[in-house]
Amino acid sequence: MSGLSLICDYGESDGSEENENDDLETFKSVGFRTKLPAPDLSKVSVIKTEEHIDNPDQHGGKIRSFSHVRGNWATFVFIKYPDLESLNIITENFANQIESIGLECKKCDDFHISLSKTFVLKYHLIAPLTESLQEVFNTCDSFELGFHSIAIYCNEEETRTFVALKADIYSSRGLLMITQKIDNILVEYKLPQFYDDPSFHMSILYVNGNKKNELTKILERLNGVFVKYEKNIGSVIINKIECKSGNKYFQYYLQ
Structure with a gap:
């Protein structure tokens, strides 16, 4: 019919x-x-929409700053510390000091210095943004990176507290110039810029939760350990900057 x-x-x-x-x-x-x-x-x-459920227990208590959404790529720019062997002894001594006050600490997954906040990038913007970074870093010179003290930081979500090596004043000047160049690119894409008054550091140990008060109480002891092993760390030449976007890695070599 x-x-x-x-x-x-x-x-x-x-x-x-x-x-x-x-x-x-x-x-x-x-x-x-x-x-x-x-x-x-x-x-x-x-057909059900795929839902990603974040499980902090699978990655040491770490919690995402923003929800996982298909098509959104978590991205940040950083310097990967090239001399991991020199940090082993000092890291173990820091851990002993922390555990002596009843806190459980863990070594960070990787040692790096952030040059941008973690931001969300759409897939089609990955190529143009990383190409812009390449153009900028082609004009940057290699520089010397050193540290001068220990600092305690807590993330914005207050889910982790970090023990970190703080970059010295000369290294911080070079790092600041680089972050300003990165910020100029991020502005064009309407992405968040780095902190107004950045404190460049490299986290090496972390404790779950906000334990800043407890760790600050032993900060003098931690700095004593740093002074003792400072010569073992020394300074390193940084000639490469990296960018991670989701599971994609990009490397940029400096002059």
Whole structure:
């Protein structure tokens, strides 16, 4: 039965051909619309939207700053510390001091200095942004990185407290110039810039939760350990900057 015939059936009263023709003429003249029955969707398959559930227990208590959304790529620019071997002894001594006051600490997954905040980047913007970074870093010179003290930091979510090596004043000047160049690019994409008064540092140990007060109480002891092993750390030449966007890594070599 055609759709038109179905509409006409709803208007039948006695089944006569004459009435059927009259109903058809009425439909044509006034544009009468008959409500059709609702379709049966019980057998139509439904594809559920994939939902990502973050489990902090799978990554040492770390909590995302923003929800995981397909198509959004968490991105940040950083310097990866090149001399990990020199940090092993001092890191173990820091851990002993922290555990002596009843706190459990863990070594950071990697040793790096952030040059940007972590920001969300759409996939189609990854290529143009990273190419812009390449152009900027091509004009930057390699520089010497050193540290001068220990500092305690707590993340904005207050889920982790970090023990970090703080960059010395000369290194901080070079790092500041680089972050300003990065910020100039991020502004073009309407992305968040770095902190107004950045404190450049490299986190090496962390404690879950906000334990800044407890760790600040032993800060003098931690700095004593730093002074003892400062010569072992020394300074290193930084000739490479990296960018991580989701599971993609980009490396940029300085002059």
